[in-house]
Amino acid sequence: EEQHKIELKTLKNENIQFTDHFLKSLSLLDSAREYRAYGGYHFDLAFLWYQNALSEKNSSTMNMYKNRVIDNCTLALPYYQWSHENFKLSKDSFNDTKNYTTYSKYQDLLNIYMNLSNSGAKITMLRYNATVYLRRLAENLTFYNDTVIYTENVTELIDLFNETMALYTQELSNFEDYQEEIHEYKFFNEIR
Numbered sequence: 001e002e003q004h005k006i007e008l009k010t011l012k013n014e015n016i017q018f019t020d021h022f023l024k025s026l027s028l029l030d031s032a033r034e035y036r037a038y039g040g041y042h043f044d045l046a047f048l049w050y051q052n053a054l055s056e057k058n059s060s061t062m063n064m065y066k067n068r069v070i071d072n073c074t075l076a077l078p079y080y081q082w083s084h085e086n087f088k089l090s091k092d093s094f095n096d097t098k099n100y101t102t103y104s105k106y107q108d109l110l111n112i113y114m115n116l117s118n119s120g121a122k123i124t125m126l127r128y129n130a131t132v133y134l135r136r137l138a139e140n141l142t143f144y145n146d147t148v149i150y151t152e153n154v155t156e157l158i159d160l161f162n163e164t165m166a167l168y169t170q171e172l173s174n175f176e177d178y179q180e181e182i183h184e185y186k187f188f189n190e191i192r
Helices: 003-054 058-099 102-141 154-183 184-191
Strands: 142-144 149-150
Touching: 003 058, 003 102, 058 102, 058 142, 102 142, 102 154
Parallel strands: none
Antiparallel strands: 142 149
């Protein structure tokens, strides 16, 4: 009888710990996604202004676009950094949560969440790097003989930007696959 009470108390404590840790992990993941969205908003604006600047025929308008690129890149960077940190923290937290369950379906689901968080950390770091390259490209823009040119040779910088964006697109596909895997996870479908 006493042993049974101890087992129940232990099980109840594990369930509470599991729930607490899982909710904390989800909260960190949500924060990471939110910061990523803000970073993405500023990056997309910066890229749009950059493309406009490249085709501009007016010096003062080009400079206005150039400054908007630099400003939006500068705004995007901390969001990507915070997002990256929160994705890493959420991965660690999901891993810690595994200590409070032996149920294989929970373990499997936590592994998918860890993969999602890891992929999120990768995409935000790639986007952070792309933002740095984009800002440097914009800083090199100038106007000469009614044409937008770069003040120095930026071929390597353009290559780095394009390679980083290609890697981002690849990793984003992985990230979306993990999201879909969670969405379609059999355990959730059994509950509904």
